[in-house]
Amino acid sequence: MTAAPTTALDERTIAHLRRRAARRHVAARIGLYAAAVTAALVCAGPFLWSGITAFKQDTDLYQRDNNPFIYNVNPTGEHVSYLFTDTAFATFAWNTLWVGLLVVAITLFLGLPAAYSLARLNRPWSGPLGIAIFFVYLVPPTLLFISLSRVVGVLGLQDSTWSLVLIYPTITIPVSVWLLIGFLKAIPKDIEEQAMVDGYSRLGAFVRTVVPLVFPGVVAVVVFAFTLAASEFIYALAFVSPTSEKVISTGVPTELVRGDVFFWQSLQASTVLVAVPIAFVFNLFLERFIAGFTMGAVKG
């Protein structure tokens, strides 16, 4: 090697190796793109199909041998507008929205101080209690809905959307506390200590320095908690039956299916209309959410 600098053979070998590395690189890239496209199609495929269905005319839809992926008859928007004019879809959406927002507010109001207490105030019981709160997540709605339906009845909230506002925080608080502990631990202690040296009380330091700094984490928790509240099905089904009080999760499958008659196009339209905005917002905060999970899990 050293005796004969760059012989013809060496050059050829190097060129060959380089080409092979380049080929491998290209193959890896193609593989990656193929995998990404496949994943996206598998995950979003049903929604794509829903989107196509939503604009189909009955004569097109209910023909077994029509190609289901194209419009054999002109598309129509009537089933989408039906959703808004003839069903309570707008009411369901509004109920889901305000229930979700109130649940998020309750979750933060109770969960943020609890997380701070567990993350920072160093009581001997902090560790075990933190784990205990997290394990509440493991006592699922399926175990509780029967007795809770009685509790809800006793409180006079049966058939009222407010029952969901009351019950959903039991699902969102444990997860949120866990995530918030992660975010709080990522804030350097010095900042609060500095604030306390400057004359703030512990409470003052929490309100003035910690809350603003943990804000990005709070946003991630808000999105996560809202998604959980919007997805919940069992409690909503068990507690609330009047149409005007229902949320999207129960309203759409129960009100747009009348006996054996499925309003397929309108059902599919509602799925897409709800799915897209939530996924969009969630995606915006995905990185933060991952960061929160890492901090909570790894440095627990």
Place this chain on the structure above:
Amino acid sequence: MAQATLERADVETGRRARPRFADRDGLLAWVFLLPSVVYIIALVAVPFFLAIAFSFSDVTTGNPSFNWAGLRNYQRIFGDPVFWQSLKNTLVYTGIAMALIVVLGKVLANILVANFRGKWIVRFLVLLPWTTPVALSAIAWLWLLDSIFSPIDWVLREFGFIQGNMYWLGKPNLAMASVIAVYTWRTLPLAAVIIMAGLVAIPKDIVEAAAVDGAGFWRRMFEVTIPFTLPVIAVAALFGAVITFTDMTVVYLLTGGGPTHSTQVLASWAFIKGIEGGDLAQGAAVALFLFPLLLAAVIAILTAVRRMEVS
């Protein structure tokens, strides 16, 4: 000087009279924590014990008075073949779904942490199944698996694999497979996101060192990435198993437990008995049967977490 600053701060926060309270960490820790603890005790712990009480009573929606019934509910459940069918289905459902979710979730997480163009849109599309309320995505699937107009059947017919229809939700084994597939599809994104968190936390230099040493993709995968993310994956898998174990939404909406209870799981059976049938006592007894198995999972998770903290 210090005194002056302190007073100013107290005036600002409006807590002049109670600086000592606000500075006592121990008291503050309780005050901060108590509301959450009370909330959860009132609406999780109390209903939980109420459910246990229900299961030993004869409470129905029609007759809500509480009468002691001893073990009669449990006897009736154990004598019911549907219960044993549901238990078996629950175990099959959880086992297969979790295996698929962990393996595919790892693959999906690896795709999503890679760098490529259009990553944002791929992530958005991949998140859809999980962020959409499960009731709505189940409806999308109900139409996708329709007995007559299923586009999957149409494609299979075009290729000449089948003549008529598959009746995805109409045949016992096929219905079970469909329910598992839909549940896996829905939960996969969450698993991928959690595993991504584990992947992101792997120290970069270790992976790079392995690459410099000539370890190829698969070798890095099996000797660096997987061992490092295993604790996160294990905890996520156990949690996932608990959630899968107690899920009823997909089953309830797709098949209602049918055909003839072949996809019935304990959770959906408890709902059908307790809420739709109005027999709160029996519903509670069926639901409670989930608990010993959940407890086993909790112990497993605790052990895993402990081991993680040690290493």
